[in-house]
Amino acid sequence: MIQNKINFAILSTNYGRSAIRVLKLWEEKKLPDNVNIEVVVYQNLPSGAAEYADNLGIKTVRVNKEDFKTREAFEQKLLDVMTENKIDYIFLLAFSYLIKHDLLKQYADRIINIHPSLLPAFKGHKAIQQAMEYGVAYSGITTHFIDMHMDKGKIIAQLPIRFFKNDTFEDIDKRYMENSDQILLETFNEIVNG
Known part of the structure; x- marks a missing residue:
């Protein structure tokens, strides 16, 4: 029995290293068979994620927040792109803006974020630097559904990462x-x- 296709959109703000990792997994057929990366939405140039998606024949759309007068208008454009492409789930991969309005309402429990800490520790920006300054032996990576609060939604998966005494950020x-x-x-x- 063939499972129904599940359409994903990737949203990325800057170059998009994590987005490229997802695109490579999709290209190498390592993701579940019914996962379809339908569109990559990016903001800033250059976008490695958009370039990689273009090479795979995946649709790319640039939506730059600076082109909109309000956050609501920006999110409405994102929602329009999701609707036009029949998106089931949205994956935020290094997406720099907190989603709050109609997009969050329409996609409740269907917008996924990746964050570089073991939430609820080290929320917000520069989470790796926060963990280094605190002197932890472990931090990690969390994926979670987003809600109205930064880095506070229901956790999907977590992976611990070891920190060593003389580690640099790199x-x-x-x-x-x-x-x-x-x-x-x-x-x-x-x-x-x-």
């Missing part, structure tokens, strides 16, 4: 990227399997 960042596929795969499987 050492830890590399370890995060090396382990990101594992949590991305777990997240897609959790969503597909309900």
